[in-house]
Amino acid sequence: MKIEDSVAVVTGGASGLGEATARRLLDRGARAVVALDVNAERGKDLTAELGDRYRFARTDITDPEEVDAVLADAREIGEIRIVVNAAAIAAPAKLLSRKGPIPLETFDKGIKVNLYGPLHVMRAAVPGMAGNEPREDGERGVIINVSSGAAWEGQIGQVSYSASKAALVGMTLPLSRELAEHGIRVMTIAPGAFDTPMYAQVPPSVKEGLIAQSLFPRRMGHPDEFAMLVEEIVRNPMHNGRTIRLDGGMILSPS
Known part of the structure; x- marks a missing residue:
């Protein structure tokens, strides 16, 4: 599907992977990128820039x-x-720590942002998308959800995060099957460790440990490398109903 003259909705579109995606889609001729984010200050700066x-x-x-x-x-x-x-x-928390069982509000917050958030956006977007004028092959739209390697190799303390990301993987095929009749594709990307604000507070030793678990290249991913895959999925109609891992061959250790 052509990016040119398309309207895109990007959540988390004021930082990290979302910002990189917004930049690339605009650079490739999107009519507009509607960026949903809670960081109003950063959103204002990007509006002035872009x-x-x-x-x-x-x-x-x-x-x-x-x-x-x-x-x-x-x-x-x-x-x-x-x-x-x-x-x-991230919503980090162990099921059982020195402070006792995981606070339900911590678990709930991770699920609400990481799983219910995408569901709310898809629920709001799909009815209109299904009514779009069909383009080549009858295509009307594409949805790309963002999971994580933690969907398969969740680390200690990632109970909520891993559950939410695994759920996105699990939703991919049934959604793509359901929406095929409307000409809408559904894909999921599962990135590894990318140099984004989520990792800004992570100690250097932890980052080095993550990098060591990559096969090649031995570094954190660049956000634009994620955006490159978004562009490929949008443009290539054969991408549908699958989850693509983008992680340099990284397999996460238990902790």
Whole structure:
């Protein structure tokens, strides 16, 4: 599907993988990128840098009413053809720590942002997307969810994060089967360790340990390398119903 003149919705679009995706889609001729994020200050800076085709919307994706309102505004720009759900939080906690069992609010927050957030966005986007004018092959849109290597090799303390990311992988095939009749593809990317704000507070020794678990290249991923894969998925209609790991061959250790 062509990126040119398409309207894209990108969650987490003011930092990290989402920001890199927004930049690449704009660079490749998207009519507009509607960036959903909670970081209003960063969104304001990016709007000043990238221009009026970057449409920042301060949005809590755990609130379905907020999401519905933002996507209704996005449809006023044009047909939403691309959705990338990149927003996520780590929500670290063990099931049992020195402080006792995992706080339910910690587990719930990870699930609400990482799983319900993408669901809210898809729920708001798909009805309009299904009504888009079909393009080549009858395609009307593509949805790309962002999982993680933790969906398979979750580390100690990643109970909520791994559960939410594994759920996104599990949703990929049934969603792609369901939406095929509407000309909508569904894909998931599972990145490894990328140099994003999520890792900004991680001690250097931990980063070095992650890098050591990669086969090649022995470094953290660059956000634009993730965005390159987003572009490939959007442009190549044969990508559908699958999860692609993007991690330099990394296999996470228990901790």
